[in-house]
Amino acid sequence: MVIRSLVVGVATALLAGCVTVGPDYAAPQTAPVTLQQAGAVDYVADHPVATWWSQFDDPVLDQLVREALLANHDVRIAVSRVNEARAVFSERRLDLAPHVTMGVEGTRTKQPVEGQQGRVETDSYSAGFDAAWELDLFGRVRRNAEAAHADLQAQRNDLQAMQVTVAAEVARNYFELRGTQKRLDVARRILQTLGETQRLTESRFDLGAGSQLEVQSSLARVRAVEAEVPLLEAVEGQSRHRLAVLVGQRPGELDSLLAPREAPAFAKALPIGDTTELLRQRPDVRAAERRLAAATARVGVATADLFPRVSLRGFIGFLSGGWGNLVNGDNRAWQVTPSISWAAFDMGSVRARLRASEAQADGVAAQYEQAVLGALEETENALLSYAKQQAQLKLRLEQSVAARRAAELAEVRYRAGSSDFLTLLDAQRTQLAADDALAQAEAGVNVGVVAIYKSLGGWGEQDVAPALAALP
Template sequence: MAGHLRLILSTQGALALALPLVGCMTVPDVREPALATPAAALRARSIAVTRHPALSEQPAPSQWWHLFGDPTLTTLEAEAAASNLDLLAASARIEESRAQLGMVDAARRPQVSVQAGYTRSALSEHSPMVLLGAPSEPTSTWSLGLQAGWELDLWGYLRHQSESAEARLQASAYGMDAVKVSVAGDVARTYLLLRGVQAQLGIVEENLQIARNLVRMTESRQRNGVATRFDAAAAHADVASIQARLAQLQQQRDALMNALALLLSKPPRELDERLADAALPALPERLPIGVPSELARNRPDILQAEARLRASVADIGAAEADFYPRIRLTGSVGVQAFELSDLGSWSSRQFSVGPALHLPIFQGGRLKSNLALSDARHRLAGIAYRQTVLRAWHEVDNALSAYATELKRHEQLQLAWTQNQTALEVAQRAYQQGTSDFTSVLVARRSLLSSQAELADCATASALSVVALYRALGGGWSSELRMETAATDKDAS
């Protein structure tokens, strides 16, 4: 009875020492970084939506590539979402963060373990215990018991660590969403570049045929004494120049096909047959881009930076709580005997229970350095958050500007192509009639080739501006799906 009384008094004494310190523990006073309002960018966005009928403030689709209406692109996006190695690595990082959260949460729960042992020992005949009368014969000791322990998290040290680990798990999940956005954008961008190069190949091959016809015409005129060697040499040089351009475009086409294969985690040349020549997809007739206030909620990299900021705040709380005492309740119950047959007897029982108090007094500056480190990391997380938001606004503004510019450029290039086509027809007719030299034909044909190439390049750039726009808006993942997954994980835990 006296032993139990001493145990209760010791427990109450430890708690009495610790409880006054609870009132000294304060929640970390951390403010979120102040963000400037992009007023000029918002005005430019509003003007762009007003001027271009395709743009609207309807919610942006998560699978925005469907707007192009290209079945091949849709299939490639689906395959990349299932097999891309960057996505698989991001998924593994989520599992890693989930395991770390489980390890941190385990420290907040009671710990129970079973211990069993057997030892055979003997005292030395010259030991003090034997000289005092203890036996020196070998003896066996059998033990079996149950141990339990639980830390009282009075100042939130373990709670803050758990909050930090949970925020880092969320950051890993948003990191995977950011990879989804990047992969979806890379697949669409590479596919459109490929279709653009294939369109350029068609233009060059068509012009190669025209150039060869000009060679035959100049050679015929030279044989009849109408043309000079200059005309024939210039025509042959033009064919060689076009063939060199053709070889360059073929190399670009092969490299882009391999780039798509890599995004889908396939060996080189694996997609060559599937990616045969096809027309560049037309620009979508409608481009829903949502409202500006949704940007921070739709960009997973912003949400990831915000989660990392929350984790840094929790780390500060844990570092501050580490200055205070830590109390752990421990207990054990079991049996111990010299004979195995005596383990079941009531007289072999043993137990212990009581609190353990850890009070840091001198740590060589470790606790202060840890708090300073947490503060510095929080400032870095705040700067990273501001950078991410600012970069997002810049990317959206640049993408909208590129979209408007490419539309305007396409109109002018279309006009230039029409005029150059007329100029070539007039120059060829004049050369055949002998009223103009071959130089005018060569200049007109090169101008037409340049116009065709620029027009195809502009069409590709216009499509790429759409990809850049939806990539900047955070398209390629679903915030609703993320919230549903988070709710399911919470229910499961």
Template sequence: MTNGRKTIGAKLSGLTITIAAAMVLSACSMAPKYQQPEVFSEDAQFRYNNTNHAQIRAYDLGWQAYFTDAQLKQLIGLALENNKDLRLAALNVESVEKQFRIQNSERFPGLNVNGSKNRSRSAADLRGQNSDAISQSYSVGLGVASFELDLWGKIKSLSDSALNQYFSSREARDAAQISLVATVAKAYYAERFANEAMKVSQGVMESREKSLRLASLRYQHGVSSKIDLRQAETLVESAKADYQAQLRAREQARNALVTLVGGNYPSQLAAASNLTQQFAYDSLPASLPSEMLLYRPDIRQAEYQLKSANADIGAARAAFFPSISLTGSIGSGSTSLDGLFTGPNRTWSFMPQISWPIFNWGATKAGLDLVKVRKEISIVNYEKAVQNAFQDVSDVLAANATLKAQYASQSKSTAAEVDRNRLMQMRHDRGITDSLALLDSQRQSYAAQMNLLAVQQQWLNSHVDLYRTLGGGLKAYSDGQVPTIQNSQP
């Protein structure tokens, strides 16, 4: 019994050595050396760039610190927990990770332990004797089932490709989170500004209804024509139509928020901050364009796709060479349990196999050409992602720089227009100005107020886009102290 166990141990040791040698031989790869495409020159710069006193980077600034509105932060937190698109992106990461684990497992041999017992009865006639017989046997063994030696790096290349696909899916999930944070903020501002527009429309509607009553009295007493009356009626109905349009915009923004937070909109929300106090920083630095390769998940996603395509070339090249697989087992068999591990009852088998493609060279060559074309496609997609990101950041920086001055000018213009309308109303009440001049003043005052709200919303949205395009939104909290609020927004 002892000698048998020693012999089996020796066989196990030999099998282990064989497996280890096979894994050492599997270390090479025929994939081309990866080189990152050059898309920026060393002196590339953004035309507009922001600076702040702390030079904090957006990707280091948590959204809890960047946004200062407690109600908005509550909605962002709910969206990150319950949003279905983000959940789908996370599940896709898990799916791709499992695919990588499956592919990577082929680089290592699978050891199987098996044991069996067989008991059978033989017929007397078949045995050529006068009586039947009952026989039984036992067997136990350890085996390797068809382990392919990765001499040319095909399996390693496929594993590297799957690994980069996994990394790419993680970057896609991060990009989805950044986009979600920005989308929630924009929907929130759309609802807030729709409410502000409704207030302006309500005030204008009440003023025009007052003017309509006055125009009706003047018409009844023959002081004004029916044209003036109809014009006043038109302005009232126009204000009502604008109010309904703003109401629709508010409800649609609320519906968008409900969807973004996963369908469970809270009945109680934190207090909303003033629209002039929404961000901790008025500006965020963009630094160098080359840094986008580090903080933009969409660019990193495209690069991992390129690395995956590069690894696929190694697998396609290895397909031209023979594949060698090993199948083997060691064990013992006996008609009784007592004799299962004795020396004479040992069993083993070893069956190497080799397969070399000969008559399918055309298909193999086409497969290599295909993965090379796919790599070129991945290169173009990477360059396109970088260029789109560069334009995205440039557009946001330009908007952030010009909207501030535009809002300042629009504020002064609106204040002047509102005061002008007040003076025109006083002149009209004293009979100095006719109704046409007053109505024209009311229209211009109303349009100026609505334009001011639109510019203010664009400015706030540009702050959101700046945070998004610079990679902000992945962290909830910054590593350091939460910054103080700087009230320099519109």
């Protein structure tokens, strides 16, 4: 009678329809982004290609980024996390349906029986299917599946964010390497000039037209520049090693590929697309929003624990006292066991867990808002820096041309005896500083381009990079 009443009650609840308790998630509404720096003449509203690094027309850079997106270990870790989240979501979704298992069991017991002397042996064998199903009357299972789905989407966005980061890191290190190599070339060319000046001062001293001060000053300058070369070589080697690791190889394996070559500064208007869609383009912001959705769904899971859980367990198969005739029509059996569990006398713990989940959701909401502000700050800073780097590059180029001309004139005047050696030495020092600063400015402009595309999210949401496309 009790079982019949329970079954009727469950059936009535099912007919009345299930209720999903807890808050229904609504994505935060954010105003369209207006970037103060996006209207500068250095930028155009054309949408950049997904492979933004190809705009540099550098085949070595293209190869490095392509290999990194496929072989970088951080990307591989992110891919594994997507696969893990997908498996968890599949499991949570299957919880909505009954879980059916098959089993065969045999039991032999020996025990006393009332009214009989000694102990009696009995055998019991069963074979069949067991089923268990939680009737999701209050949405606990559905909220769990909802949270797992949001977690999966967050991990997919994390993967895309990692791809953006890796591509940007490869490009940044690549241009820093090229800048260091150019600085090394500048130092070695200046050393040739200083060497000629050193020989000239020694010749003038031998002829009695110069002084020991000029000889020693020239030698000191040569040694000063020579001392800078090993440090630049160390930085160059470190950049090569970093690039090798970024593409999933051991340090030193890319040395031949990374031999010095020209990497001119980006010298055309930069396409940055529709910046009002910045927050939708940023995978880290999308991931933060999906985590907020997951946290909200888990509030629903905790809320559902305030209500009873209704489950059904069942068995269908065969029961017999011997193996020989187990699978026999006369031994067919079935069993249905409805059950209700409710933490009616432990509501304090349930409500504490609910408050904890609500606090976690509040924290995740703050993380989302922080991600939005961080994205805006990073993008504004990148746009501002790039515009100023372009202005600096123009001035550095003019400085380098003027310094080189001044050094040439100072050498002519020194050879003609109409100018002293210190004037020549100062002009050569100025030329070295100007050429070195120009090399750094050119690399800085290219690094600035990389920073902008990284801040814009690398590519739009509709563009999928190789590792993400390769996911099953």
